[in-house]
Amino acid sequence: MxxxxxxxxxxxxxxxxxxxxxxxxxxxxxxxxxxxxxxxxxxxxxxxxxxxxxxxxxxxxxxxxxxxxxxxxxxxxxxxxxxxxxxxxxxxxxxxxxxxxxxxxxxxxxxxxxIAASELEGVEVVGEKTTVEVRLDKRIYNIGKDITTSGATISDALNNVPSVNVDVEGAISLRGNENVRILINGKPSALAGFGSTDALQQLPADAIEKVEVITSPSARYDAEGTAGILNIVLKKEKTLGFNGSINSYVGHPTSAGVTGNVNLRTDKFNIFNTTGYRYRDSPGNAFFDNTYTSGSFDRVIEDREYNRLGKSFNTNLGFEYFLNEQSSVTASIFYRNSQDEDETENTNERYTSGSLSSNTFREELEDEDDESYQVSLNYVNNFDDNGHKLTADFQYSNSDEIKNTNIEERETIPSTNLLALEEVFENEIENEYLFQADYVLPLGDSQFEAGYRGTLEESITDYRLDTLNQSTGQMVINEALTNKFTYDENVHALYTQYGNKFGDFSFLIGLRLESTQLKGQIESDYDTSQLEEDLGEEVELNFDKKYLGLFPTVNLIYELDEEGMQSISLGYNRRINRPRGFFINPFPSRSSRTNIFQGNPDLNPAFSNTFDLGYLKRWDKLTLTSSIYYQRETDSFERVQQETGQTTTDGIDIIRTLPINLSTENRYGAEAGVLYNPAKWLRLNSSFNIFKFDKQGIYDGIDYSANNTSWFARFSSKVTLPKKIEWQTNAFYRGPSENSQTESEGLFRIDLAFSKDILKDNGTISLNVNDLLNSFKRQSYTETEFFTSRSEFQWRQRSVRLSFIYRFNQPKERNGRGRGNGNDGGDDDEMEG
Known part of the structure; x- marks a missing residue:
């Protein structure tokens, strides 16, 4: 083949x-x-x-x-x-x-x-419409027009994008699949975090130009991410002169922030900057009702209260210099510093034979200091006006995260004994080098592309746990859990692709070759024989694995009418899911004394093949986008919970969560989106996604096979009221879901926003209410052979936010419009309803 x-x-x-x-x-x-x-x-x-x-x-x-x-x-x-x-x-x-x-x-x-249907809509409201842009290999959503994201974070903004779901803990999924690759301006970036979405909960949504949802990525993109790619394109003005905006907000629970976007462009150079500071208090809560088949207690009820205080500063400064009419050089630097202070209070009720046996109180204080920076260089050379072009990129990213946690747990009934006193020190350093070159060669009525990308990532995790020896009163190092783990992921890729159009038929085909090296090394004074016994003697704790793979892509579009009002598309791609360092690290880490997470060095990459059939139909005032898709993933990842055979000092079973390759997963799905603009004062947007997965796999003699059908839907309406007041409502619902061990109930939230232009339309004041009904809570039931758990978790409670944006030398109708980003690969066509 x-x-x-x-x-x-x-x-x-x-x-x-x-x-x-x-x-x-x-x-x-x-x-x-x-x-x-x-x-x-x-x-x-x-x-x-x-x-x-x-x-x-x-x-x-x-x-x-x-x-x-x-x-x-x-x-x-x-x-x-x-x-x-x-x-x-x-x-x-x-x-x-x-x-x-x-x-x-x-x-x-x-x-x-x-646009074919644009003459039927008043151009004076075009800048306010919800828009979707369609390309051969992706869809682009201009979420900058969403007033519910004013003063919000990138993570909040993504939750309003069709096909995307952000759960109560901030985890991002695409079409219900969490293995999604997050890119910034077409590249992996420290702005998005290293394999984590935490950074997206700190960066302001105001910095976003648009979000590209790439469910059938072409060969120019990384093969990483079996669900697809989310490419976040940041703003950079192309208008001559000095212009920009300032957005500030205050909210309840206590939150405040300010973000400035400024740009100075001349015929010879372009300077752009986004700088922001945010302060946010995010209270949350959780409830767990656990029953056990062994141990000193047969039931433990946990009631948790979270108080997370986050402070962050970020700035992105870039300079583009035009060497001549054909070439330019762009340099940029990004810096972020965040300081988090999290307090978790956990009240436990412990039962024996149905009667209350004891109460405990656990307090966890965590201080986290994260400093990240990234430097980037980009060179563009247009050899001629025919599109003959070469671009080259270099990028270096660094993140240094220090986390100190103090944990104290006491018995409150029937006595006031100290059960545990622990101090956890974690230091995670990540370095990433990126080298990239892309070449475009027009061939008459078609286009040929080729390129190289090298990504070298190093992650060093230094973990130490000190516990109180109550007999001596001294803090001693827990040698079993103290370690240093270095994980390297090096990927080199070559790609080529070819696009052409014959009448009503367009195609883009490509092939990507990727060489992957995964390397891990541990440093510890602990006897690793126990780890080998826990994980299996055949597992290599220090490993060096190499993989070589071909990843073809095919994207086709056929127009069913001459005006492009109706078309069908077909896409195929092969993808890879590489395990992150957290999934590989063989040393256990724990979120509590009774629950530990242990990485699996034997974890191999998962591979998927995906087919996507799409249909687009546009009427005078309505646009329908739809697709059906099928994905088959081999060696898919699954987290399983197991008994460790160990108990705490007060007799509670310790449970281990372990990631494994669980054989095969088949996923089927369909989605549809509607943009409807029945009048100048009313704009409606809705989408629906239903999917089913079927997992087959056995591990350690236990059958973890499961199948599940779930769905999610969102609806948004934007109404123009008298006096230029805008009213927007966003609603989201995710249906019930389950895997081999856990069933989760449905999730619902509704957001409201009102805005009004002031100061001769140079300013806009907005009032936003997120999770109006305070209903966005995850409710789950987990059952294994040795315990059951009913839980409710709310990551963040209802919030209210008042924001004000002021634009200078930047009329409102241009704010948030697509302006391109120079070297982001995001210059796309737009399609409106």
Whole structure:
């Protein structure tokens, strides 16, 4: 199959060379060049893969042309003559130049295409509509127009994006699958965190230009992430002059913040900066009712109260210098410092034979200081106006997180004995180097791309646990849990892809080759023989694994009508899920004395094959996007809970959570989204996603096979009231779900926001209420052979936020519009309802 794919790829390339416009025999004049640039009329965005069609009037059977590159530019060689010319793009009105004589090379300048249905809507409200942009390999959502995200975080904003779900703990999933790759401006980044979503809960949503939902990634993207990719594109103004905005907010529970976005652009350089500070108190709570089949207690009820105080500062400063008309260099630096103070109070009731035996009180104080920075360099060289282009990138990211935790647990009934006093020290240092080069070569009416990306990641985790020896009154090191673990993940990738359009049919095919090295090394004074016994003697605690894989991608679109109002698409891709360091580290860490998490060095990457069939239909005031998909993943990850055979000093069984490769998972799903604008004052947006997974696997003699059907839906309405007041309502519901051991009930939340323009429309004041009904709580039931647990968890309670944004030299209708980002790979076409 792989050889066949390569043969077809090469033949297509040769076929394309053969189809390049040739000078008719006997014609003595040299070919001329017709060039120009194609943009979206409303946004000014370049339209990549728009098609120039040239039809000879003398011989209508002779048709030639070309496609635009990522900057919307085209350049086509053709014999001099008289032609009917047109510019075509899916979902846009065709731009026609009829019966025109081209006797010499000409640049047609900038050609703007209108969305096919846009003339039926008032242009004065276009900047306020919820929009979705459609590409061959992705969909783009301009969430900057969502007033419920004013003063919110990136994590909050993602929860309003169709196909995306952010759970009560901040974990992000795509179509119900948590193995999603998070990119910033098309690259892995310290801004998004190293394999964690914590950073997204600290960065302001105001910095986002748009979010690209990539469920069928092309070969230019990493193969990591079996669910797909979320690419967060940050703002960078392309308008000449000095402009920007300042957004500030206050809220309850106590929260406050300010973010500034400024930009200075001249003909020679561009300086851009986003700086923000936030202070946030996030109270939460949890309840657990656990029953045990062994141990000193048959039932333990836990009541937890969380008080998380977070303070963070972040800034992103960039400078773009235009070396000449063809090339530029961009340098940027990002810095973030966050300080968190978390307090958890845990009250326990312990029962024996149905009667209350004792009460305990546990207090956990955690201080976390996280400092991250990232430096980036980007070089772009446009060899000519034909789209012949080379880009090169270098990026270095560093994160240093220090966490100190003090834990004290006392018995309150029937006595006041001290049960445990612990001090935990954790230091996690992460370094990442990224090298990337991308080459684009127009081939007449098609386009060829190739590139390289190298990502070198090192993660060092230093973990120490000190416990009180009550007989001596001294703190002593727990050698069994104290360790230092170094984990390296090195990935080198080569890719190539080819795109073309024949009439109503467009395609983009590619192939990516990735070499992966996963390397782990432990340093500890502890006798590792116990670890080998726990995990299995065949497991290598110090390991060096290498993998080599091919990852093909195919994306097809066929327009069902001439105006692009209806189309179908088909996508296929192969992906990989590499285990993170936390899943690999063989030393146990614990969230409590009774629950530990232990990584598995024997964990291998999981691989998936995904098929996606999409349908798009647009009417005058309504747009429907829909798709059905199927994914088969091998060696999929699953967390299982097991008995350790150990108990605490007061007789409670200690339970271990272990990640494993659980054989095979089949996932089926369907989704649909509707954008409806029945009137200038009313805009509606809704989406629905249903999916089913079927897991098959046995581990340690236990069958963990499971199947489950779940769904989630969201609805948003935006109403323009008198006096220019905007009212937006967002509702979200996730249906019940289950895996091999846990059943979770449905989740529901509703958010409200009101906004009004003031100060001659240069300012906007907004009032937001998140989780109006205070209902966003996870309720679960877990059952194993040795214990059961009923739980309720609320990560953050209802919050109210008042925000004010002021724009200078930046009219409101331009704020949040697509403006591109220079080197982010996100110059896309837009499609509105």
């Amino acid at each position: 792989k050889k066949l794919f390569l043969i077809v790829f090469v033949l297509l390339s040769f076929k394309n060379y053969a189809q390049r416009p040739q000078r008719p025999p006997g014609q003595g004049r040299e070919p001329i060049t017709i060039s120009g640039t194609v943009l979206d009329q409303e946004t000014g965005q370049p339209l990549e893969y728009a098609t120039l069609v040239l039809q000879s009037i003398q011989d209508p059977t002779k048709v030639s042309g070309g496609i635009t590159d990522i900057e919307g530019k085209f350049s086509v060689e053709t014999p001099p003559g008289r032609y009917n010319a047109s510019i075509e793009y899916i979902g846009y009105k065709t731009y026609k130049i009829n019966q025109t004589t081209f006797n010499e090379s000409v640049n047609l300048g900038t050609l703007s295409l209108y």
